[in-house]
Amino acid sequence: MGGPFRDGASGGTLGPMQVVDGIRERASRLRRARSSDGLPPGPRLPEVVQLTSWLYRPFPFLTRCRARYGPIFSLRFPRLTIVAFTRPDEIREIFTAPTDVMYAGKANENLGPIVGTHSLLLLDGPKHLRERKLLLPPFHGARMQAYGAAIRDITSDAIARFPIGKRLELHTPMQAITLDVILRTVFGVEEGERFAALRAAIMELTNGFTAIAMVPWLQKDLGPRSPWGRFVRARDRVDALLYAQIAERRRALERGEAHTDILSMLLAARYDDGAAMSETAIRDELMTLLAAGHETSATVLPWAFHFLATHPEAQARAADEARAALGDASRPDPSAFQKLDYVDAVVKETMRRRPVIAGIGRILTQPFTIGGLGVPKGTLVSPSIYLAHHEPESWPEPRAFDPGRFLGAQPPSPYAYLPFGGGARRCIGLAFAHYEMRIVIASILARFRVHPMRGIDITPERRGVTIAPSHGMPVILERR
Numbered sequence: 027m028g029g030p031f032r033d034g035a036s037g038g039t040l041g042p043m044q045v046v047d048g049i050r051e052r053a054s055r056l057r058r059a060r061s062s063d064g065l066p067p068g069p070r071l072p073e074v075v076q077l078t079s080w081l082y083r084p085f086p087f088l089t090r091c092r093a094r095y096g097p098i099f100s101l102r103f104p105r106l107t108i109v110a111f112t113r114p115d116e117i118r119e120i121f122t123a124p125t126d127v128m129y130a131g132k133a134n135e136n137l138g139p140i141v142g143t144h145s146l147l148l149l150d151g152p153k154h155l156r157e158r159k160l161l162l163p164p165f166h167g168a169r170m171q172a173y174g175a176a177i178r179d180i181t182s183d184a185i186a187r188f189p190i191g192k193r194l195e196l197h198t199p200m201q202a203i204t205l206d207v208i209l210r211t212v213f214g215v216e217e218g219e220r221f222a223a224l225r226a227a228i229m230e231l232t233n234g235f236t237a238i239a240m241v242p243w244l245q246k247d248l249g250p251r252s253p254w255g256r257f258v259r260a261r262d263r264v265d266a267l268l269y270a271q272i273a274e275r276r277r278a279l280e281r282g283e284a285h286t287d288i289l290s291m292l293l294a295a296r297y298d299d300g301a302a303m304s305e306t307a308i309r310d311e312l313m314t315l316l317a318a319g320h321e322t323s324a325t326v327l328p329w330a331f332h333f334l335a336t337h338p339e340a341q342a343r344a345a346d347e348a349r350a351a352l353g354d355a356s357r358p359d360p361s362a363f364q365k366l367d368y369v370d371a372v373v374k375e376t377m378r379r380r381p382v383i384a385g386i387g388r389i390l391t392q393p394f395t396i397g398g399l400g401v402p403k404g405t406l407v408s409p410s411i412y413l414a415h416h417e418p419e420s421w422p423e424p425r426a427f428d429p430g431r432f433l434g435a436q437p438p439s440p441y442a443y444l445p446f447g448g449g450a451r452r453c454i455g456l457a458f459a460h461y462e463m464r465i466v467i468a469s470i471l472a473r474f475r476v477h478p479m480r481g482i483d484i485t486p487e488r489r490g491v492t493i494a495p496s497h498g499m500p501v502i503l504e505r506r
């Protein structure tokens with residue numbers, strides 16, 4: 027096993043940089059040669075140390091691996107080897123590979139207890155394609171207008187409670203906003219008792235889940251006070267409320283009422299063979315949309331405010347654009363949020379610098395060649411989102427925060443910019459997330475100046491699968 031590596035040799039006269047590159051390449055080749063299992067080289071630290079570094083210091087750890095081992099390297103964790111890829115060419119090969127070769131569902135298995143076995147995230151092959159086809163229409167860009175008023179109102183109510191001139195840790199209100207957005211627009215739950223109960227049960231469920239998901243031996247019910255016992259009971263409460271909501275929306279549909287929430291669309295949707303979704307499948311997909319769409323947006327938003335607070339020129343420009351579009355209205359028409367080019371560029375650049383998910387996973391169902399390298403069946407291949415976003419060949423001055431690089435311009439390659447993944451598994455919530463984040467950022471900037479908290483060093487910190495700013499992302503707001 028183990029195919030040939032790409033040769034770095036080039037013809038013509040050698041300049042000093044090429045000589046340095048040549049020495050690096052030779053050193054790198056020597057290190058490669060030492061890899062005994064035929065996979066590309068990687069850190070030789072104990073597996074547990076590699077896993078801990080990847081979990082708790084993902085960005086510096088990945089950056090060191092890239093510098094030392096080149097654009098393809100292996101990470102060895104207990105019972106799992108990952109081969110990471112950072113360049114657009116290899117990432118394209120992964121995203122365009124036949125879907126029966128690259129299984130993503132299998133790589134997401136640890137989410138099973140929360141999203142259920144029917145979840146799009148866990149499916150692979152034809153079952154995944156069939157389900158994805160049904161879930162895509164509610165997320166089409168043209169439908170965003172239908173969710174705009176709800177997102178605007180939720181944001182506006184949250185903003186009204188923001189303290190002025192005092193420390194405000196933005197992560198918590200951003201989580202509250204994005205959770206309420208899912209409850210209203212996806213689940214179709216209106217304010218009231220069920221809304222409050224579902225909100226509380228979901229928060230308990232997701233707060234307790236992170237550690238359990240990472241440590242399978244914790245998944246034993248040792249009574250209502252054990253971590254798994256608490257998790258299972260919270261999940262039962264969420265399920266009971268969800269099934270009640272599904273039944274209510276089904277009755278509304280039968281009465282011919284028109285609702286724009288995604289649950290109502292799923293109830294009306296039909297597979298190609300005319301079958302409707304089962305009750306369990308709907309429950310699982312609702313939990314999938316919650317798991318995939320809540321904490322992700324809730325993490326990009328505080329990062330965006332971190333960059334805006336520390337880049338006053340970018341903040342001033344985004345705020346000017348927001349105020350020109352929204353005017354003085356406390357509840358502007360949702361169409362006002364459609365075209366905010368600079369705010370959008372801020373969101374894109376934020377996700378480039380601080381992707382909330384560091385990498386994507388695909389498990390090979392058969393041996394496959396990527397970048398000229400033969401990779402064996404069963405390996406987890408991973409386009410590294412973070413490193414792809416910092417490849418100097420794709421991004422000039424990769425460490426600078428410069429929203430201007432996205433203004434009126436596409437990324438250098440779709441395989442160099444992948445905050446939403448790619449290929450047949452690309453995030454279905456992309457347009458939804460962009461629209462939501464644009465509304466939240468523009469609404470806040472139109473009303474407040476956002477200042478950083480002096481003396482606090484914001485660093486990336488893992489929260490489950492996402493990587494969030496530390497300290498809850500504290501800022502000080504000043505009214506405009």
Ligand code: HEM
Nearest residue numbers: 147315318319322323445446447448451452453454455459
């Ligand atoms: C900033 C916000 C978000 C980010 C950064 C994000 C990122 C991602 C990423 C990296 C993937 C994996 C793609 C792959 O494996 O190639 C994914 C998949 C997915 N996302 Fe998102 N996401 C966001 C918001 C949302 C929202 C709002 C929803 C829905 C409400 C959503 C629903 C999904 C679903 C259902 C999948 C699975 C797609 C499949 O397996 O076919 N995401 N997302």
